[in-house]
Amino acid sequence: MEDEHDSQVVTNRQIILKHYVKGFPKESDMILTTAAVELKVPAGAGEAILLKNLYLSCDPYMRHRMGILHDSYTTSFTPGQPIIGLGVGRVVDSSHPGFEKGELVWGMTQWEDYTLIQSDVESLFKITNKAVPLSYYTGILGMPGATAYFGFHEVCSPKEGETVFVSAAAGAVGQLVGQFAKSVGCYVIGSAGSEEKVDLLKNKLGFDDAFNYKKEPDLNIALKRYFPKGIDIYFENVGGNMLEAVLLNMRCYGRIAACGMISQYNLEEPEGVRHLFEIVAKRIRMEGFVVFDYYPKYNKFSDTIISLLDQGKISYVEDIVEGLENAPSALIKLFHGANFGKQVVVVARE
Amino acid sequence: MEDEHDSQVVTNRQIILKHYVKGFPKESDMILTTAAVELKVPAGAGEAILLKNLYLSCDPYMRHRMGILHDSYTTSFTPGQPIIGLGVGRVVDSSHPGFEKGELVWGMTQWEDYTLIQSDVESLFKITNKAVPLSYYTGILGMPGATAYFGFHEVCSPKEGETVFVSAAAGAVGQLVGQFAKSVGCYVIGSAGSEEKVDLLKNKLGFDDAFNYKKEPDLNIALKRYFPKGIDIYFENVGGNMLEAVLLNMRCYGRIAACGMISQYNLEEPEGVRHLFEIVAKRIRMEGFVVFDYYPKYNKFSDTIISLLDQGKISYVEDIVEGLENAPSALIKLFHGANFGKQVVVVARE
Numbered sequence: 001m002e003d004e005h006d007s008q009v010v011t012n013r014q015i016i017l018k019h020y021v022k023g024f025p026k027e028s029d030m031i032l033t034t035a036a037v038e039l040k041v042p043a044g045a046g047e048a049i050l051l052k053n054l055y056l057s058c059d060p061y062m063r064h065r066m067g068i069l070h071d072s073y074t075t076s077f078t079p080g081q082p083i084i085g086l087g088v089g090r091v092v093d094s095s096h097p098g099f100e101k102g103e104l105v106w107g108m109t110q111w112e113d114y115t116l117i118q119s120d121v122e123s124l125f126k127i128t129n130k131a132v133p134l135s136y137y138t139g140i141l142g143m144p145g146a147t148a149y150f151g152f153h154e155v156c157s158p159k160e161g162e163t164v165f166v167s168a169a170a171g172a173v174g175q176l177v178g179q180f181a182k183s184v185g186c187y188v189i190g191s192a193g194s195e196e197k198v199d200l201l202k203n204k205l206g207f208d209d210a211f212n213y214k215k216e217p218d219l220n221i222a223l224k225r226y227f228p229k230g231i232d233i234y235f236e237n238v239g240g241n242m243l244e245a246v247l248l249n250m251r252c253y254g255r256i257a258a259c260g261m262i263s264q265y266n267l268e269e270p271e272g273v274r275h276l277f278e279i280v281a282k283r284i285r286m287e288g289f290v291v292f293d294y295y296p297k298y299n300k301f302s303d304t305i306i307s308l309l310d311q312g313k314i315s316y317v318e319d320i321v322e323g324l325e326n327a328p329s330a331l332i333k334l335f336h337g338a339n340f341g342k343q344v345v346v347v348a349r350e
Numbered sequence: 351m352e353d354e355h356d357s358q359v360v361t362n363r364q365i366i367l368k369h370y371v372k373g374f375p376k377e378s379d380m381i382l383t384t385a386a387v388e389l390k391v392p393a394g395a396g397e398a399i400l401l402k403n404l405y406l407s408c409d410p411y412m413r414h415r416m417g418i419l420h421d422s423y424t425t426s427f428t429p430g431q432p433i434i435g436l437g438v439g440r441v442v443d444s445s446h447p448g449f450e451k452g453e454l455v456w457g458m459t460q461w462e463d464y465t466l467i468q469s470d471v472e473s474l475f476k477i478t479n480k481a482v483p484l485s486y487y488t489g490i491l492g493m494p495g496a497t498a499y500f501g502f503h504e505v506c507s508p509k510e511g512e513t514v515f516v517s518a519a520a521g522a523v524g525q526l527v528g529q530f531a532k533s534v535g536c537y538v539i540g541s542a543g544s545e546e547k548v549d550l551l552k553n554k555l556g557f558d559d560a561f562n563y564k565k566e567p568d569l570n571i572a573l574k575r576y577f578p579k580g581i582d583i584y585f586e587n588v589g590g591n592m593l594e595a596v597l598l599n600m601r602c603y604g605r606i607a608a609c610g611m612i613s614q615y616n617l618e619e620p621e622g623v624r625h626l627f628e629i630v631a632k633r634i635r636m637e638g639f640v641v642f643d644y645y646p647k648y649n650k651f652s653d654t655i656i657s658l659l660d661q662g663k664i665s666y667v668e669d670i671v672e673g674l675e676n677a678p679s680a681l682i683k684l685f686h687g688a689n690f691g692k693q694v695v696v697v698a699r700e
Contacts, residue, residue, distance in 0.1 A: 073602075073631040239627065252423070258626075258630045259630065261626065261627045270626070272621065272624045273622055274622045274623075275620060276593070276611065276620070276623055277611045277620060279636060279637075280610060280611065280638040281424075281640070282423065283637075283640055285635065285636075286636045287635045289630070289633055290630070290631070290633055293633065
């Protein structure tokens with residue numbers, strides 16, 4: 001009996017935040033440690049589940065949580081504790097009546113081999129469709145997919161024939177926004193930070209055109225060239241001088257869905273954006289959104305996406321890194337645009 | 351017969367734009383000239399009306415038209431030609447079937463004693479209610495009134511109990527926004543640039559509170575003090591560092607109606623506004639609007655306002671300057687916050 005019990009204790013590797021981060025995060029801001037974990041929900045844990053983490057998601061918003069936050073929509077990570085993030089996992093043990101051993105879920109977990117989830121168990125989504133890659137639940141079928149879907153369809157109010165501009169267009173969200181825009185008959189152009197990404201957008205993802213913003217000395221001039229009649233819809237992922245240039249190129253009654261501003265996340269002080277008077281003169285609606293607000297509609301969204309995937313009508317590009325130990329460098333890639341598609345970390349394949 | 355004809359030619363004083371303006375406008379950018387005008391619509395003018403201008407309106411947006419504009423919602427004035435602006439006038443002669451001699455109208459006219467209106471005659475609004483001061487048709491019953499009414503009720507989506515902040519609150523628009531906000535049960539605070547204006551807001555116009563932004567070394571700290579729980583609705587009239595401070599103090603799902611940004615109009619280069627990421631994190635909707643879009647609903651608006659005026663439920667403060675020759679200095683006052691309420695110029699009283 002002692003043997004049986006001991007056999008359930010395994011090593012739990014963890015990626016720990018060493019300290020609050022200022023400026024660009026570095027690998028040395030995180031550290032790999034090991035602990036022991038018993039493969040069952042501890043007595044006294046209440047209604048909880050023990051998750052074996054399979055895939056972890058690297059997302060830009062995580063940068064906020066690495067720093068000190070005040071009055072934010074999210075909270076800081078705790079130095080000395082594992083990084084918290086979205087992921088896909090398998091239930092190893094459960095004392096929660098809603099979850100059974102063996103079930104697959106996606107939602108908030110931690111950067112480690114095994115995570116005990118005590119609070120917010122209900123916020124996990126069960127994965128029932130297993131015909132798609134499990135990693136997709138960190139991307140097209142997870143938070144970034146829902147962000148693109150609801151952000152585009154509900155915040156942008158798209159109409160057939162309108163012009164759409166997507167920044168960070170080869171990223172986890174942007175690549176889907178472009179495809180959704182095409183699906184409703186819009187003309188869509190994306191910007192990205194390498195020739196390889198531009199090629200992906202134009203030749204694999206169906207964007208009408210794309211450009212490498214790093215090769216453009218003047219973004220305002222670039223946008224005037226790509227959108228001679230102006231932009232009806234801007235899906236904002238980057239902020240800063242791109243937003244400034246976009247404002248000068250918006251059309252009357254244009255809409256800006258403010259999803260993220262990755263260019264600003266590693267700055268000690270955010271940049272000022274000029275030309276906001278364009279919002280008045282052109283009657284622009286700029287609207288921020290956070291995907292959590294749309295989660296009650298998740299099932300309808302996932303049914304739609306799975307159907308599109310089944311029919312081969314939508315593509316998704318992932319940048320998959322193997323091994324929990326490589327999660328810190330994978331996360332950091334995001335802030336240098338070094339990821340090619342959705343950044344995923346494989347902790348275990350089953 | 352010659353005498354009778356001559357008696358109809360009178361002097362037409364005109365305020366001419368001398369040249370395009372950079373930076374703050376000066377009186378010397380405008381010049382008073384005189385011409386002769388025959389008091390009838392010239393033969394060959396087509397369907398036109400000759401207007402005797404009574405009241406002229408000084409409005410911040412006019413600053414744009416004094417400079418060189420590209421791709422704007424409005425066009426530049428023409429150097430050497432009279433300033434164009436809103437006003438109230440009486441029809442002196444008409445060859446237009448829709449207008450008769452003696453009728454009162456408000457709408458776009460020119461800064462002169464008499465204006466021949468050939469195009470856009472249909473955009474003039476007839477004044478039928480004469481129980482209110484005629485000058486009100488440059489303010490509470492004209493463009494600024496409609497701006498406040500539609501901007502607040504239709505762009506801000508106000509709900510009872512919400513907190514509202516109005517900048518330039520003692521101006522032509524702001525003073526009404528505050529009163530409309532109170533009428534739907536909001537808590538409203540205004541900012542203005544003098545103690546006298548603050549007193550007006552608090553003690554005459556029914557604002558819950560008001561402050562002098564010039565006395566606040568840190569607008570973010572000031573707003574935190576006045577709105578400890580944050581701002582639900584911001585009616586934006588000034589832009590620049592006030593907008594930046596407001597963004598830090600908005601509540602989740604807050605709305606910013608972008609009406610104007612007067613702090614930016616005289617700058618060679620607009621200031622950058624930081625903290626736009628707050629729009630994402632707090633799901634803020636910032637929406638520009640231009641009152642022309644609401645003019646089809648003008649009659650309903652004016653009926654509402656006239657009823658409120660009749661019942662003594664709304665106040666309006668005007669800063670009335672006598673004489674066309676004083677129109678340039680009256681306009682310039684706006685950009686220094688030297689007007690006390692709606693800036694009006696009396697050209698003639700009847």
